Amino acid sequence: MSAATNHLEGRTVIVTGAAGGFGRLLAEKASALGANVGACDIDADALADLAGERVEIGTVDVGDLAAMRAFADRVVARFGAIDVMINNAGVMPLAFYADHEAAAAWDRCIDINIKGVLHGIIAVHDQMISQGRGQVVNISSVYGNAPVGGAAVYGATKAAVNVLSESLRQESLGKIKVTTVRPTGVPGTGLAGGIINVEAVNPVLGANKDQFYDKLAQVFSENPPARLTDEDSIELAALAPGQIADQVIHAINQPWGVSIADITVRASNDDYIV
Numbered sequence: 001m002s003a004a005t006n007h008l009e010g011r012t013v014i015v016t017g018a019a020g021g022f023g024r025l026l027a028e029k030a031s032a033l034g035a036n037v038g039a040c041d042i043d044a045d046a047l048a049d050l051a052g053e054r055v056e057i058g059t060v061d062v063g064d065l066a067a068m069r070a071f072a073d074r075v076v077a078r079f080g081a082i083d084v085m086i087n088n089a090g091v092m093p094l095a096f097y098a099d100h101e102a103a104a105a106w107d108r109c110i111d112i113n114i115k116g117v118l119h120g121i122i123a124v125h126d127q128m129i130s131q132g133r134g135q136v137v138n139i140s141s142v143y144g145n146a147p148v149g150g151a152a153v154y155g156a157t158k159a160a161v162n163v164l165s166e167s168l169r170q171e172s173l174g175k176i177k178v179t180t181v182r183p184t185g186v187p188g189t190g191l192a193g194g195i196i197n198v199e200a201v202n203p204v205l206g207a208n209k210d211q212f213y214d215k216l217a218q219v220f221s222e223n224p225p226a227r228l229t230d231e232d233s234i235e236l237a238a239l240a241p242g243q244i245a246d247q248v249i250h251a252i253n254q255p256w257g258v259s260i261a262d263i264t265v266r267a268s269n270d271d272y273i274v
Contacts, residue, residue: 008253009034012079014072016062016120017089019046021189022139025245026086031055033253038075038082040068041089062089062116065123072123082127084252086137087120087161092154095196102196106153113157117164128176133256137179137248138165142264143204144182145274150200158182169261177259179251183244184266187219208271215271228269236267 013030017023018039027039031054040060041047051057056078058071075082090113093105117138128134143151144158162180169178185204195201205212215237219228228237244265251260266272 006033006253007255008249010036011083011252012036012038012075012081013084013086013252014038014040014075014082014120014124015086015088016040016060016116018050018057019043021191022183022241022245022248023086023088024050025242026088026248027055029245029249030084030252033249035084036075036079038071038079040071062087062119063111065115065119068116068119068123072127076127081131082124082134083131084135084137085120085124085128086139086248086252087117088137088139089116090139090157090191091194092141092191093194093196094151094154094200096150096200097152099197099200105194105196109153109157113154114160114164117161121164121168125176129172132175134176135179135252135259136165136168136176137181137252139248140165140180140182142182142184142266142272142274148274149203150197151204165262177256177261179260180262181244181248181251182262182264184239184264184270184272186239186241186244187216189241204272204274206273208273212271215269235269237269237271239265239267 013035015023015027018027019041027037031037037055039050039055040058042061044059047057056075060067060071091109093109095102138161140161141158143155144162165178165180202209215228218225219237227233227235247265
């Protein structure tokens with residue numbers, strides 16, 4: 001990318017959930033393009049090595065509004081502005097209603113996936129309005145597109161993210177542009193580690209379930225076929241975290257007058273039906 005098209009140079013970007021997965025990649029990629037980065041996460045140890053000349057780190061629970069505001073204040077004090085807020089932190093406790101022993105995990109999902117996004121918006125809203133411009137990026141999911149068994153709570157949190165995003169867009173025209181990103185299932189992000197009942201993945205696959213697991217077995221085999229793993233193959237079965245991160249970077253690396261408002265990112269041979 002040439003300097004003439006690099007709109008991120010000198011902008012300040014906050015990323016929540018920056019210790020791993022999408023968040024870490026977003027922090028690294030934005031910094032590499034010359035952005036100042038505020039990287040926050042609840043996992044202080046995993047976050048520590050991100051600190052640098054262009055990166056301010058902070059141990060933050062996004063469910064704590066005061067902590068989120070305090071980190072935003074630190075970023076402004078160090079870099080002078082907040083141009084982009086990426087509300088990335090999230091968990092995915094897929095389970096059926098019959099798995100209601102998981103209620104504590106569902107409560108945490110609501111705190112992080114809904115309240116965390118709301119707190120991120122609140123933490124930067126006044127700063128962006130006073131600057132006269134800003135961008136909020138909320139990481140949603142294809143699960144937020146429609147109700148599906150096995151994802152009642154997770155899907156509801158992502159549908160809430162969609163509503164929070166569009167409401168902010170309507171309220172902030174000409175001051176804050178808003179981007180909703182709806183990734184599909186992406187192996188390698190760590191989100192799957194939060195699944196409570198592995199059978200709860202099946203409803204979102206529907207009639208594609210068997211072919212999904214067959215592809216997955218091939219992708220993670222000793223000799224994965226290029227047709228399922230090469231990003232230039234029309235049969236690419238699943239995206240890598242970096243490919244999602246690249247699309248988020250594309251959405252924020254735009255002139256101020258251009259808003260990529262709502263994007264779904266999936267592999268071209270993706271079996272998810274929502």
